[in-house]
Amino acid sequence: MFDANELWKKRLGAHLKETGRYMRLIFNDHLAFALLFFIAAFAYFYQQWLENLPEGFPVAWVMGIVLGLLLTHSPVRTLLQEADTVFLLPAEHKMNRYFLKAFWYSFFIQLYYLALGFAALSPLYLTAYPYRGVKWLLYLAVILIVLKIWNLLISWWLLKERDIQYRRMDAFIRLVLNIFVLRFFLLGDAVLYVSIMTIIFVGYFLWMYQVYSKKQGVAWDMLIEKEEASMQAFYRLANMFTDVPHLKKRAKKRHLIVRMFTQSVPFKQQETFAYLYRITFVRSSDYLGMYVRLFLIAIFFIFWIPNIWFKLVFALLFIYLSGFQLISLWNHHKTIDWIDLYPLPKKVRRQSLQQFLQFVMLMKTFILGVVMFWAATWQEMLILWIVGGLFTLAFVNTYVKSRLERRQTV
Template sequence: MFDANELWKKRLGAHLKETGRYMRLIFNDHLAFALLFFIAAFAYFYQQWLENLPENFPVAWIMGIVLGLLVTHSQVRTLLQEADTVFLLPAEHKMGSYFRKAFWYSFFTQLYSLALGYAALSPLYLTAYSDRGGEWLIYLAVILIILKVWNLLLGWWLLKERDVQYRWMDTILRAVLNILIVCFFIQGDAILYVSMMTIILTGYFLLLYQVYRKKQGVAWDLLIEKEEASMQAFYRLANMFTDVPHLKKKAKKRHSLVRMLIQPVPFEQRETFTYLYRITFVRSSDYLGMYVRLLLIAAFFIFWIPIIWFKLVFALLFIYLSGFQLITLWNHHKTIDWLDLYPIPKEVRKRSLQQFLRFVMLIKTFILGFLMLWAASWQEMILFWALGGLFTLIFVNTYVKSRLERKRTI
């Protein structure tokens, strides 16, 4: 006898066990220390910045954009698997309770990220609108929760739509409406506009309900595709810290960047892995994006933090994070057997990875040094180059070397 509630319990338990195992590896001692330092320093400078908040700072628009986008991102996690298109299809008419539980699970998990954004922006709101009472924040929280439920329902109904462009247009429309509702409410003197945006969103909600309630059945292939994409995104994050056998690796061409990086590499046997690590870094969907994101975040803190020593510390922290997460290049091709056929000693491969990590960390040091020149002075730029170069050499020649020698943990 098929029991949808029992199926959901099994799927949820397996999902939490799988993600929990990788979360423990992600939040290891190194990252936990870096995050603790980052949060403490960010809170301190955030408070200092709020004390000198510019009079014309667009608080309403900043909060509207951040919270509106968090509300708009509303994907229902179904925890479906590829084989379900065969084995669960005959029981589709009994899956109602399963999908209802999936909806509320998605709501509460996404409410956590929304609550973090809300908590982070609340001090900004209280500083800019100190003349208002705390009840405005309560009203804002209620509005965000209602918008979140609406967006999850709209996103769920839209999964019956096969046209990708239409789904993108829906997402953009909902994002604009959510941002405007939050922004106009925060401004306080635009209640009329809030009411107008709410009426439009409600009308759009009812229109989609009338359209998609007539479409019977569940788009199993689309639900499974979305679920697999979500899990692969999580696996890509976890792969930065440990080997993930479930990860499906995708390569992107990026011919110009590949040519730029491999052109200086000599055509010699001992440079085989140097060539491989460089094209993997560029063509993989993980490493280059992570490297650029950390660079942009580091640049933000260099210009935002007023104290020069904290600028240096934060910049070094992001150089460390880049090097630490790129160590997983060692395992990127682990499942490809022909790498073991290369007549190249293991020590040459280790040395190639160390050289590549040294290269990318020094490049980031060089770029952040120039940003330090704009944010401070040429003395700080020279100082950062010296500190960044010294830190890179110590990190690669001690920590990375010891990690590569412990083959069991790599």
């Protein structure tokens, strides 16, 4: 006899076991040390910055935008699998309790991330509005919980909508509503505006309920597509640290960037892997985006941190993270047999990846050095160029080399 509760327990247990196994590999010694340093340094400079908070800083807008983004992103994790379209379809009328548990599981998982954002922004709020006290933060916490439930419900109803443009429009509308409700509430003296925005939000919520409550049945293909996209995003993150056999590779054209990265590669047999790794870096949906995100975060910290030496340390940290996470390029084509048919020794392949990692790390060092010139002085720019260059050479020719040699023997 079909039991929706038992099915959910099995799916949740398997999901936690799968993600937990990769999380242990992601948070290895290197990343754990980098995160510990990052959090400690961020907390220290955050406190220093709050003590000298600029007058007129738009606290309400910053908190509204950050928390609004966390509220708007409200996917419902169902843990469904592709085969469910066949085996669970006859039991669709018995799946209500399963989907209810999936909804609350999604709520508590996202509430955790929302709480982290709330905790990080609370000192900023109390510094800007010390006369309001903790009571306002408690009110804000209640509002965030209510808004998160509303956003999750609307996201769940919209899983019956197949028009992607309509779903994007809904996300934009909810983002605007979330931001303005929070912004006016945080100002404290705009009760009329808060009431108006709340009425609009409730009206939009009731209208969505009226439209989608009439649509019967479960959009199995949409639920499975969303669940698979969520798992693939997690697998792409884990693939930067270990081999993930479940990962589905995706490629994007990016013709202009491909030409920029490959036009300098000579048309020679020995440069086969040099060309392969460059084009993989650009066209893959993982590596280039990760590289750019780390670069932008590094720029933020270089401008935000007042201490010169910590600027240099953070720049080196993000140079290291870029090189460390790009080591996974070695296994990107592991499932493609024709890579092993190239008439080239594995030593050439290893050296090509080392040279490419050295290239991208030195390129980031150079650009961050220019940023350091604008944020500090030309002396710090030269220091970063020298120290970053020496670190890159040492990292690639010691740690990366030994790690790739071990992988060659596996």
